Amino acid sequence: MASLIHCPHCGVRPKEEFSIRGDASLVRPDPDSSDETWNDYVHIRANPRGRYREHWQHVAGCRRWLVVERDTLTHEVFLVTDGSVRAWELGR
Amino acid sequence: MVHQFQERHALEELVPLEAAASADHLAVVVRQAIVTVLAADGHERAVASVLSSDEDISVRFSAPGEWLVVSGAQTPELLHQALSALLGETAYCIDQSHGRVLLRLSGPNARAILAKGVGIDLHPSAFQIGQSANVLCAHISINLALVGGDQFEIIVMRSFAESLLHDLRQMGRAFDLSVSFSP
Numbered sequence: 001m002a003s004l005i006h007c008p009h010c011g012v013r014p015k016e017e018f019s020i021r022g023d024a025s026l027v028r029p030d031p032d033s034s035d036e037t038w039n040d041y042v043h044i045r046a047n048p049r050g051r052y053r054e055h056w057q058h059v060a061g062c063r064r065w066l067v068v069e070r071d072t073l074t075h076e077v078f079l080v081t082d083g084s085v086r087a088w089e090l091g092r
Numbered sequence: 093m094v095h096q097f098q099e100r101h102a103l104e105e106l107v108p109l110e111a112a113a114s115a116d117h118l119a120v121v122v123r124q125a126i127v128t129v130l131a132a133d134g135h136e137r138a139v140a141s142v143l144s145s146d147e148d149i150s151v152r153f154s155a156p157g158e159w160l161v162v163s164g165a166q167t168p169e170l171l172h173q174a175l176s177a178l179l180g181e182t183a184y185c186i187d188q189s190h191g192r193v194l195l196r197l198s199g200p201n202a203r204a205i206l207a208k209g210v211g212i213d214l215h216p217s218a219f220q221i222g223q224s225a226n227v228l229c230a231h232i233s234i235n236l237a238l239v240g241g242d243q244f245e246i247i248v249m250r251s252f253a254e255s256l257l258h259d260l261r262q263m264g265r266a267f268d269l270s271v272s273f274s275p
Contacts (some may be wrong), residue, residue, distance in 0.1 A: 017228045
């Protein structure tokens with residue numbers, strides 16, 4: 001259930017403790033990119049039915065940014081990792 | 093009885109100085125020293141072991157590499173000085189004594205009262221003595237710690253204390269929760 005998120009630092013918590021920022025797969029474009037690229041990055045979002053990876057912040061708990069992979073249809077949560085771990089994996 | 097406050101407590105005039113305590117009681121702690129300790133990058137484990145080896149202080153987990161250190165005996169200035177000297181360059185210590193309010197909830201129904209607003213498992217086997225957590229209580233973020241068998245300590249930001257007190261009174265109404273300043 002997406003209403004319960006297993007925070008890697010705090011344990012199982014209700015979703016009310018979190019703030020959702022959205023798509024975690026976005027990569028910030030080069031500063032010199034075209035306006036169109038920036039417009040896509042800032043405003044244009046897919047609204048997928050199924051598996052989706054998002055940034056969640058545990059605002060009422062450890063206040064860390066997490067990457068939550070969940071299914072938008074079934075509310076099943078597959079993976080929750082700390083944002084810094086995810087960034088390290090991606091080599092950012 | 094004369095009480096001398098160093099400064100105005102956030103809940104002054106909202107809570108009686110003395111009240112007949114019923115079985116379940118919420119005590120508002122008047123004097124406390126609270127310091128936030130934030131470990132410097134890469135020193136998280138070292139700071140954690142130094143803090144856990146000091147028996148004069150109570151350490152509350154807040155986030156990875158971040159703790160709230162509470163002392164009932166020391167003054168805010170002395171606690172801040174002692175921690176700064178103890179941890180040196182490995183951590184940043186910030187005095188929060190006047191920015192936070194410490195509440196002590198105790199009694200046989202303490203868990204039932206908290207369960208109305210807190211979304212974590214408070215069963216003694218799941219939340220043990222000495223354990224602490226940042227949680228949402230109703231709509232307010234608090235640090236909850238179990239300090240004794242059925243004695244919890246709540247640390248809340250000063251400006252949210254009045255609202256949290258209102259919520260806790262509502263949560264405790266069914267159990268005849270009494271509220272007063274701690275002597």
